[in-house]
Amino acid sequence: MSLTYKARSGIIWSIGQQFGVKFINLFVTVILARLLSPAEFGLIAMLSIFIAVGNSLMDSGLTSSLIRTRTAGQKDFSTIFFFNLFGSIIVYVVLFFAAPLIAGFYRQPTLTNIVRVYGLTFLINAFFSIQSTLLTKEMKFKLQTVIQIPAVILGGCLGIYLAKNGYGTWSLVWMSLLSASVSTVLHWFYSDWRPRLIFNKKSFRKHFHFGYKMTLSGLLDTIYQNLYTVIIGRFYAAAQLGFYARADSLSQLPIGIISTAINKVTYPMFSNISNDDVKLKMVYRRLMQQVLFWNAPILVFLALIAQPLISLLLTDKWLPSVPYFQILCIAGILYPLHAYNLNILKVKGHSGQFLKLEIIKKVLSVIGIICVIPFGIMGLLYYQLFFTLFAYYINSIYSGKLINYPIKEQLHDIVPILLLSSLLGIACYYLDAWCLTHYHINNILRIAGISIIYGSFYLGISSSIKLAALLDFKQLILKQ
Numbered sequence: 001m002s003l004t005y006k007a008r009s010g011i012i013w014s015i016g017q018q019f020g021v022k023f024i025n026l027f028v029t030v031i032l033a034r035l036l037s038p039a040e041f042g043l044i045a046m047l048s049i050f051i052a053v054g055n056s057l058m059d060s061g062l063t064s065s066l067i068r069t070r071t072a073g074q075k076d077f078s079t080i081f082f083f084n085l086f087g088s089i090i091v092y093v094v095l096f097f098a099a100p101l102i103a104g105f106y107r108q109p110t111l112t113n114i115v116r117v118y119g120l121t122f123l124i125n126a127f128f129s130i131q132s133t134l135l136t137k138e139m140k141f142k143l144q145t146v147i148q149i150p151a152v153i154l155g156g157c158l159g160i161y162l163a164k165n166g167y168g169t170w171s172l173v174w175m176s177l178l179s180a181s182v183s184t185v186l187h188w189f190y191s192d193w194r195p196r197l198i199f200n201k202k203s204f205r206k207h208f209h210f211g212y213k214m215t216l217s218g219l220l221d222t223i224y225q226n227l228y229t230v231i232i233g234r235f236y237a238a239a240q241l242g243f244y245a246r247a248d249s250l251s252q253l254p255i256g257i258i259s260t261a262i263n264k265v266t267y268p269m270f271s272n273i274s275n276d277d278v279k280l281k282m283v284y285r286r287l288m289q290q291v292l293f294w295n296a297p298i299l300v301f302l303a304l305i306a307q308p309l310i311s312l313l314l315t316d317k318w319l320p321s322v323p324y325f326q327i328l329c330i331a332g333i334l335y336p337l338h339a340y341n342l343n344i345l346k347v348k349g350h351s352g353q354f355l356k357l358e359i360i361k362k363v364l365s366v367i368g369i370i371c372v373i374p375f376g377i378m379g380l381l382y383y384q385l386f387f388t389l390f391a392y393y394i395n396s397i398y399s400g401k402l403i404n405y406p407i408k409e410q411l412h413d414i415v416p417i418l419l420l421s422s423l424l425g426i427a428c429y430y431l432d433a434w435c436l437t438h439y440h441i442n443n444i445l446r447i448a449g450i451s452i453i454y455g456s457f458y459l460g461i462s463s464s465i466k467l468a469a470l471l472d473f474k475q476l477i478l479k480q
């Protein structure tokens with residue numbers, strides 16, 4: 001099976017997996033948002049940084065090392081499995097005893113028990129991390145789809161049932177635990193790999209040498225990505241954090257479907273051609289254009305329909321999240337390109353440079369966040385938008401040098417897509433405003449109208465000017 005075929009198949013199934021999981025999650029979230037209050041969602045959002053940091057520490061970047069190592073065998077997989085399992089126990093014990101401190105930080109006493117129960121997901125996830133890594137390494141994304149979707153559905157059904165019966169925030173906790181448990185069972189059922197009682201020190205040192213730098217980089221990124229949640233949760237009401245968390249979750253939907261899906265494919269694929277810089281540049285260039293071609297217009301479109309969309313899906317009680325959602329959508333346009341630039345550093349083995357970049361970016365970002373805190377939540381969000389542009393610039397400089405793809409050449413490839421999607425967005429914004437002043441239009445008609453106008457003009461103009469990304473899509477996916 002050729003790499004091109006595996007890549008095409010992997011992208012299709014990975015997008016299908018993300019599409020299914022994300023939209024099931026969206027359906028569940030819509031129902032839960034109608035049953036629960038913004039404050040109840042805010043309580044769970046307060047824990048996001050601790051859960052994310054725990055997952056980063058537990059993994060230690062070693063699974064990334066397994067994916068990039070072409071000769072990894074049973075001793076490698078078993079060694080990392082037991083290390084992850086032991087690490088998850090340590091993380092959970094620390095979180096268990098830190099629970100009262102977390103509750104005190106947010107001034108929410110009820111968080112103590114929630115943290116201790118929700119933290120069990122660390123232990124559960126550790127039992128299938130290697131099976132999941134093997135499926136990714138072998139690019140078996142169809143099987144991952146078969147595993148993930150039932151887990152999400154069963155967890156969602158439990159969450160909705162508990163929310164209807166007055167369990168409040170606990171419905172979200174038990175929903176996550178059941179999803180993780182089902183995912184673990186299905187990974188073991190469908191995977192042939194089983195751990196053996198092996199812990200090879202030489203193998204561990206080899207993967208840890210690469211992985212610990214990835215862990216520190218991931219830890220810095222995790223803390224940064226959740227820093228806004230911590231600040232909003234600490235200085236504002238839980239309901240405000242609930243609005244921000246919902247806006248962030250909705251804005252991540254297209255990013256999760258497109259960029260996360262393709263990112264899962266690109267890392268093992270890049271690893272297979274890491275020694276061929278010409279081919280690596282060609283593949284990276286085409287994927288970057290392809291992702292941005294779809295990601296940019298979808299996020300601009302979502303920003304345009306933010307008010308009717310949130311009112312229709314989540315009801316009017318969630319309307320304060322509209323401006324948050326719009327800014328986060330625009331900020332998310334370039335987010336996938338960050339990951340692909342960093343993937344180049346990883347497959348080239350430059351984990352030290354990876355860590356150095358993360359430290360530089362995060363230090364500068366934290367300084368900026370401290371400066372804009374007095375400007376409130378909107379100030380934080382506008383700064384997040386600015387820093388997204390800055391971070392892409394920094395990432396692309398270093399990765400571009402490795403494959404002879406400088407920032408100037410990258411911008412030449414992506415600016416036409418950004419200009420087209422943004423100019424059409426501005427035109428549709430004013431058209432929508434004009435229609436509202438002259439006609440009474442309900443939410444469904446507004447969404448449908450903007451969708452048809454924006455989508456048809458975007459694809460029509462792209463075809464007429466022969467954008468490279470659209471031509472590549474026809475050749476790679478549609479085979480035209």
